[in-house]
Amino acid sequence: MRMSIMRAPAQRRPFLWESPVRTNLIRAVLFTFVAAAVIACTLHSQEAPPKARALDVHEHVLENGLKLVVVNRPGVPLVSTFIWYKVGSMDEVPGQTGMAHFLEHMMFKGSRNYKVGEVDKVTVRNGGSNNAFTSNDYTGYFFDLPKSRYKEGLKIESDRMRHLTLDLAEFDAEKKVVQSESDISADDPSSQLWERMSGQLFGPAHPYSHPVLGWPQDVEDISRRDMRLFYDAHYHPNHATIVMVGDISSEEALASIKAHFGDIPRGPELQRPESAAINFKGPRTVEVRSEADLIEFGRQYLGVQAGHKDAAALDVLGMIMGNGVTSRFYRELVEKQRLATAVAAGNSDQILAGSFWTWAQLTPGVEREQFSAALEGVIKTVVDEGITADELTRTKNRFLSDLVFSQESASDLAQSLGNSETVYGGWRHALEYPDLIRAVTASDVQRVAGQYLKGERAVTGWLMPESAETSTVPRGEEPKPKALDVQRHVLSNGMTVLLLERPGLPVVSVQASVRAGRSGEAPSEHGLSSLTGSLLDAGTRDFSKQQIAETMQGIGANLSTSDGGVGVRVLAEHTDIGLNMLSQVLVHPTFPADEVELAKQQTLAGIEAARNETSWFARAAAAAALYGPANPLGRSGEGTPASVSAFKREDLQGWHQRYFRPDNCILAAVGDFESSEMLKRIEMQFKEWKRPQTPLEFPEFDLKRPDKLEGEQVFSIKNFDATRIDPKRKRILIDYPQKDQVVVRLQTLGITRDNPDYYALLVMDNILGTSPGFTDRFSGKLRDELGLAYSTYANITGGSGIYKGAFLGYIGTRAENVELALATMYELIEQIRTESVSDQELIDAKDYLKGSFVFGIETTGQLAGMLIEMQRYNLGFDYLVKYANAVDDVTKEDIQRVASKYLVPEQMVEVLAGPVTKITPLPEAPEGE
The missing domain is CATH 3.30.830.10 (Metalloenzyme, LuxS/M16 peptidase-like)
Incomplete structure (x- = not known):
């Protein structure tokens, strides 16, 4: 918790939790000095210990839950106002890391009464300064203003607490700024070192494992809708604390806060993790x-x-x-x-x-x-x-002196009290x-x-x-995986049940997975699977939507639904409640008509919003090119406006009845339970779920690529229609002139998960385009050496499943760099097809793949998902052992063989979306070269 504030009038410099190396070494979250005095006045005034009389601190809580802490510091006519929101990177969900920090940026990009740029203009015009900061644990904003002008800061904060505009053009522009900020961190090897160390220490499932700035691809994928949902979940008066320090009385401060914030409604109750498991074992x-x-x-x-x-x-x-x-x-x-x-x-x-x-x-x-x-x-x-004794005395004196010195600044004192309130549970x-x-x-x-x-x-x-010899420092003992002691049962209704006891933490995760998805959709059903999955918890036979939410929140449980099934995580003592709710949502959804209409509207809005995103056009075009526009695998999952608008409640019921059946369900339970008792509980909950008489059928596809692709096909974003994509074309261009970057997707068909070449391709992926940091060839060449983009990667195993996935080589770059980027991608692909990888590359890839594997099965939820994968793809419950052996068995010859077999340049389609009319050809090489 060591920070330093950097600020200048009218200049926003987001300050973040940095690596310890880059922060002050004293306790810079500045605490109050030894002789501090407190008079704590809540709505029911409460006096502090009589020994402290120097500080005049008052606390108030408004009816809407907003907390106010005021310190009257007469003498200098200024007021420092901090507002702390209880939301940081720890509150982000996987796939949306960096959201809290990105939103902090957008808080300066327009609200109902303040246009873009006006926050800084108002601050400068009133002789003050402002800034903002995001950490793992919180987000904060502050204004330092003259006493006579402090209300200008309150006006801004109250306006943007619930009235942020999130203008799309500003959203897209600020994303680039955020990405540039990430570039600075990514280009700093010291920052990268500490980022990786933290990831190892806390583990990939821990809320602190990812950087506050977020993972680059997550930031790229964040949509304006995603941010709106995040903003609406966290920016409310009852999630915030305002600290005011300066030449202002408690009465005046309270009156001003009531005037500016009192009418803002209370938001939903704060839901934050109070603890997170860390299963670390070093060194x-x-x-x-x-x-x-x-x-x-x-x-x-x-x-x-x-x-x-x-x-x-x-x-x-x-x-x-x-x-x-x-x-x-x-x-x-x-x-x-x-x-x-x-x-x-x-x-x-x-x-x-x-x-x-x-x-x-x-x-x-x-x-x-x-x-x-x-x-x-x-x-x-x-x-x-x-x-x-001398060391101890000196150290204490240094601490206490630093705390005294910190009180000279109203801003520092406000920061100290706000940090204590937000992180330590109280300003005291x-x-x-x-x-x-x-x-x-x-x-x-x-x-x-x-x-x-x-x-x-x-x-x-x-x-x-870079020139140092290969490390001889021990890497730490390699994980020794063991076969999982899984109990497998098939119930009388055909449902497969997998049980794995994991005593220790009193947590139970249960996941019920069905094989469904868009592969089974007819053209008129485009988007039906996704819509059905989103409404499973909108109401059931025994519970309304509100009752489901209140029940799960009441026991601190998590319930998730999708077109692939239902999952629940509960404390062990609430296992029966969790199982009951899972069975209700999985087996007995009612799809209320009003909820269906609402979900259709939301889906249609999302489809329309997606057309603002270059990446959406690129993904849609690439899918149609690879699988064919008539193949359901070649269509986007959300559907089209026409198909979604036509859906009726009966369509969702029919889809659910077709695929949500016990003989198409794998249920995995992992956690703190005794298997025989858990089996009885599951049998009781699902005894009414009967196997249909109709056979269970799934489509089969004969997926092949033309031997050689030729020509190009050009669309504008206005006339883009994925059904018109010609799979025989080599290059597909979607012109989006308003954008700055071109999204480049170089793709060909991939493999199924049960392909025997999977492990050789997995190692190849790591070397070519998925190794962490900038250690793979794509990142090293395209990003580090040529500087063409911040994010670039390549892999073929990531999308493998029941049906063939796809190889994807990705980069986002400026139009003038597109041809160079593509030429370099082909060059890297050709190298791995025709030349042997180095011994060190092979060793590093294997070490990473084996060593990092355990992080994917750290939590009960991860393990439950892995058990389902083991069952679905017939991997065996000794997969943890077989995985390490399979990776070890891969040779350099294997990598070259599979690269040559699956990465065929003539069969790769180039999908380019963005300002494609600005793409310039590569300059011709001089004669003789």
Whole structure:
């Protein structure tokens, strides 16, 4: 929780949670000073401890739930106003990472009463400054204004709390700004190192595993509708706290807040995770390459959540170990042994989890092993011998002095109180923190050092020069997968049940999967599968839509539906409720007529909105080109305006009856239960679900590509019609002149999941276009070397399933770069078809694929999904073992063979969507070249 605010009048500089290396090493979330005084006045005024009299702090809560904290600081005629929303990157769902930060940007791009640019103009004209920030745990905005002008900030904040416009043109433009911001982080090897370390420490399922900026492809895919839904879910008065510090009385502040915010309705109750499982087992090591000829070291130990009893002791330990020239690391590693030129250490505690971190820049010529041994020696000394009384006294005095100094700024005090309110559950934590520091003993510091600074709790990172030799540092013990102890049962109605006990956390996940989807849709049914899946929880035989939602929220459970089935995650004590609701939604949906009409309207609006997105045209054209416009696999899942408008309630009922049947259902349950009891519960819940007499049938498709594609086909966005796509054309262009970039999709037919070449292609994918960071060939060449785009990738296994998927080579780039990008993509494909991959590439790909596999089966929900995949594709319940062996068995010859077999350039279609009339040909090579 170390931040520094950067601000200048009228300039928005979003400040984020950064890697510890890049932030102040003192506790920069600035707490109130030792002699702080509090008079806490809620609507039922409550006096604080009598020892504190210096600060005049009041708290009020409006009827709509908005909390106000006011500190009267007379003397300087200014007011600093912060508004903190309880939404950050931890609240994002998979596939929409970066949403909170992107929305923070859009909060400056127009609201009902403020046009684009007017927020900064108003701020400047009133002699103030503003800024905003996003973290894992929250989003905040502030205005520093003269006392006579502070209401201008309140007007802006109240207007954009519920009246953000989200103009499409501004949305598209600001997305590029956000992506450029990501470029800065992506181009910084140090940031990449710490990002990967955090991902390893928390695990891919944890809300802190992804960067606040989001994964690039997720940000690219975020739509305006997605953002509107996110905004409507989180930006409400009862999700916010306003902190005002300055020359203003509590009475005046309250009156102003009521005038500007009092009429805003209360929103839905806040739903946030209070905890998140971390199943980390170290030690682990990550490595990033850099052009700089130096070595950086980083390490993160799994720490504690905000408010944990050991947090203060870890804060003291961090300052003793790595803050300043008197710290243990500096004296030993920099001054005495001269192994490093700079060192740092500290503690970071957040709402869901924390970490204790160390960092160093190695002296040129020093070997990693030598430095690591010395660092471990410093830690061991503290663990074995403890710290001195003098160290403890000095460290406490530094902490307490820094807290006093922080109070000179109204803005810093407002930030401190708001952070404590949002992260620590109450602003009073800021006032209590000095006492927590005072209470830390030398034995506390020694204890937490031994308890938390352990190898099994650590991820170590190395930033290495590009020219350095291949790492000899141990990668950590390779995961040893074991066969899962799965119980498989087939009920009398034909439903397959898979049970896997996972004691420990009292959590149970149940997923019921049916084979449906658009593959079975007739032309008149285009979009019916998707619409049906979206309405499964709109009402059932025994529950209304509202009752379903209230029941699940009441027990803190998650219920999800799609055209592929239903899933539920509950605490173990609520298993029966969860199973009952799952069976109701899966078996007995009623599809109320009014809900069907509402869903149709929403779908039609989504179809129309999608036409604003270049990527939608590219995807639609590519699907029709690969599978044929008459094939249901060649159509988009959402349907067309004509087909969706024609659907009736009876159509949805008929689709449900056709595919949602027990002999077409695999149900997987994973969690804290006893299998025999769980089987009884499942049998009880589904005893009424009968197998139909009609046979279960699925379509079959003979999918082939022409041996050679020729010619091109051109559309504008106005006359684009996917049914007119000619699958024999080599290039399909969709002109979207208003856009800046061209979306390029280079595609051909792929494989089914049961193809014996799957594992060789999986390794090939990793080398060619899916390895993390910029380590694959596509990213290394197109992105890093040529700088043609931020996001580019290629893979063939990602879309494999029951039917053939597709190979996709993707890039988004400016029109003048399209031909160079395509030529380079073909060059990279030809290389992997005709030349052997290197030994190191093969080793790295295998290590990554085997090592990262476990992150995909970390949670009960992930495991349930994996069990269904094992059953559907006949992988076997020892798949975890077979997977590692299958990856290990892949040879360089296998990769070249499958690349040559499946990546045939003559059969690849080029789909280009964007300002395609601006595409320029490659310059001709000079004669003799």
